[in-house]
Amino acid sequence: MATKRAKKTDVVSPSSAELRKAVEAIAIQPKSGKITLLTRKLFNVLLAVAQQADESGDTYRALLSDIVANSAFDSNDTALVKEHLRRMVSVQVEWSQGTSSQKPGRKWGISTLIADAEILEDPATRRVWVEFSFAPKIKKKLLDPVQYARLSLQFQSQLRSSAGLALYEICVRYLTNPSHLTMREAWEWWRPILSGTPDMEAGDEAKREYKYFKRDYLRPAIAEVNAVTNIFVELIEHREGRRVAEIQFRVTERKQPMLALDEHPNVFDSTLVDRMVKIGIPLKEAQTLYADSEENRIRAALQMTEQRMRSTTLPPVRSAPALFKDALKKGYAPPVDALPSTPAGKAAAAAPADDLKARLLGEYMAYRRKEAQALYDEQGEAERELARHSFEEDELPGLGAHMRDDWRRRGLESKLTETAFFDWLARRTWGEPTDGDLLAFTLSQSRAA
Numbered sequence: 391m392a393t394k395r396a397k398k399t400d401v402v403s404p405s406s407a408e409l410r411k412a413v414e415a416i417a418i419q420p421k422s423g424k425i426t427l428l429t430r431k432l433f434n435v436l437l438a439v440a441q442q443a444d445e446s447g448d449t450y451r452a453l454l455s456d457i458v459a460n461s462a463f464d465s466n467d468t469a470l471v472k473e474h475l476r477r478m479v480s481v482q483v484e485w486s487q488g489t490s491s492q493k494p495g496r497k498w499g500i501s502t503l504i505a506d507a508e509i510l511e512d513p514a515t516r517r518v519w520v521e522f523s524f525a526p527k528i529k530k531k532l533l534d535p536v537q538y539a540r541l542s543l544q545f546q547s548q549l550r551s552s553a554g555l556a557l558y559e560i561c562v563r564y565l566t567n568p569s570h571l572t573m574r575e576a577w578e579w580w581r582p583i584l585s586g587t588p589d590m591e592a593g594d595e596a597k598r599e600y601k602y603f604k605r606d607y608l609r610p611a612i613a614e615v616n617a618v619t620n621i622f623v624e625l626i627e628h629r630e631g632r633r634v635a636e637i638q639f640r641v642t643e644r645k646q647p648m649l650a651l652d653e654h655p656n657v658f659d660s661t662l663v664d665r666m667v668k669i670g671i672p673l674k675e676a677q678t679l680y681a682d683s684e685e686n687r688i689r690a691a692l693q694m695t696e697q698r699m700r701s702t703t704l705p706p707v708r709s710a711p712a713l714f715k716d717a718l719k720k721g722y723a724p725p726v727d728a729l730p731s732t733p734a735g736k737a738a739a740a741a742p743a744d745d746l747k748a749r750l751l752g753e754y755m756a757y758r759r760k761e762a763q764a765l766y767d768e769q770g771e772a773e774r775e776l777a778r779h780s781f782e783e784d785e786l787p788g789l790g791a792h793m794r795d796d797w798r799r800r801g802l803e804s805k806l807t808e809t810a811f812f813d814w815l816a817r818r819t820w821g822e823p824t825d826g827d828l829l830a831f832t833l834s835q836s837r838a839a
Contacts, residue, residue: 408542409438412535414485414528416559417583421500423481425586427552427684432457432474433503434546436522440533448529454509454518468509468518470663473681475522478503485528501525539563545619550686553584553607554614561615561623561641574628574638577603584611600634601765605819606721608637613827620644665692669699669710679718687718690821694723724822754828755813762816777815785814 411434418425435457440450454471484500507522524532539562549555560583564572577600582589584607589598608625615623622644628636662685666676669692680688695714699707707713717723766774778801786794789810797807 408540409434410441410535410538411437411541411559412531413537413539413563414531414535416539416563417556418483418485419582420586420588421482421484422588423477424588424682425481425483425552426474426477426681427550427555427586428470428474428681429477429481429503430552430555430586431546432471433478434541434543436504436520437532438543440524448526449521449523451519451521454520457520469677470681471520472509473677475504475507475509475520477681479506501528542620548618549614550689551610551614551684552586553611556584556586557611557623557639558615558619558621561621561639564639564641565621565643567641570641571626572639572641574626574636577634577637580637581607584608601768605765609820613824662688662692665696666714669695669714671711671714679715683718687721687723690723691715691717722818751823751828754823755816758816758820758823759809759812762812762819765819766812766815778811780818781811781814785810 415437436450439452439457443450454468457471479502482500482502502525505523505525507520510519510521511517512519523529539559541559541562545558546555549558560572564570578589581598581603585603612623612625615621620643622642624640626638626640627634628638663673663676663680666679666688667673671679691714694717695707695710698704698713699710766777769777782797786797793807793810796804800807802808802811
């Protein structure tokens with residue numbers, strides 16, 4: 391079957407397309423450069439455009455407005471597309487069939503995501519086109535795949551983290567597998583695939599432990615996929631003694647996503663760049679931050695900074711850009727649309743019997759306290775001491791005299807202060823519980839029952 395491209399007059403719209411993504415292109419590992427959420431989204435949209443095209447050739451094209459999924463766009467959005475096209479031409483990735491095993495007959499390769507790209511303006515119509523091509527070695531596999539996963543670009547548009555999108559792509563492939571189980575691999579193999587970052591650039595050695603990978607990537611990605619797509623994903627950990635050595639996922643189908651989908655999905659949310667500029671970040675730097683960061687973290691850091699700037703009860707912000715960039719880098723801003731923090735006992739007492747959400751929140755917070763305690767117990771004494779000191783500095787002053795006295799006298803031996811401490815540690819580690827977290831928890835509990 392010949393590869394195809396769009397005619398010069400064609401308008402190919404990917405916004406409602408279903409993409410047949412070759413299995414070799416799903417579990418891709420970056421070897422140089424970073425694969426961000428927008429890089430993944432744009433690559434999938436370009437694949438959908440090329441697969442819909444109707445003429446043989448090596449170059450494919452579509453309107454820029456269609457490339458960004460029919461969202462409003464201006465020169466800022468054009469700059470963002472240019473930045474990600476540059477990355478797709480320069481980022482080297484390893485292609486495989488989704489496994490680290492070197493079995494007979496398996497193929498391995500390395501290339502860039504696309505071979506080249508141009509943005510052209512038609513002088514007669516003033517319409518802006520994107521032209522691009524793929525490396526010859528991988529083009530046929532990408533555009534006429536033998537083995538592939540069917541991906542919904544509508545669900546893709548709802549996912550707001552690179553790890554969430556990567557996990558969705560991998561798990562959809564195994565939805566029709568009789569076992570409903572993904573491949574089983576060492577957790578270190580999964581890390582660059584879900585993080586989009588080469589292992590050599592993963593940061594300090596302490597952050598490369600499994601507990602941090604699970605906290606920063608696995609749990610948020612699973613909650614997000616379960617909340618907004620048509621599949622339900624469960625993590626399976628395989629241990630060697632007490633250590634988690636390998637992981638895989640169980641995938642089942644859900645008739646409809648748990649959260650409502652936008653009617654007109656966007657690939658790029660350029661309003662985030664505008665909001666960064668409004669708090670004092672130069673446009674070019676804002677575009678770079680947007681290109682390098684997850685949308686959900688940008689949104690959370692912006693909301694925290696904007697609220698802090700509007701506050702009349704706190705001292706004025708000395709540097710809004712510095713506050714925003716610090717929150718973005720360290721990830722301590724509360725997630726947007728997070729539920730208010732409520733101790734489990736109070737939630738259960740205050741809520742009427744039929745208030746399912748309040749009861750669920752209490753149950754979920756009790757579950758998170760256990761997870762936080764397990765994380766605390768795994769840490770060394772120096773880390774535990776630092777956590778207790780941070781709790782005394784940041785949380786204890788606002789908990790009342792009785793709680794402060796109980797903490798100083800008995801510490802974690804008091805059930806009351808133990809509950810407060812691990813509630814705080816859970817919030818600091820994973821943020822406030824979101825609707826997606828609660829939905830994923832509900833489904834996991836119902837399946838376990």
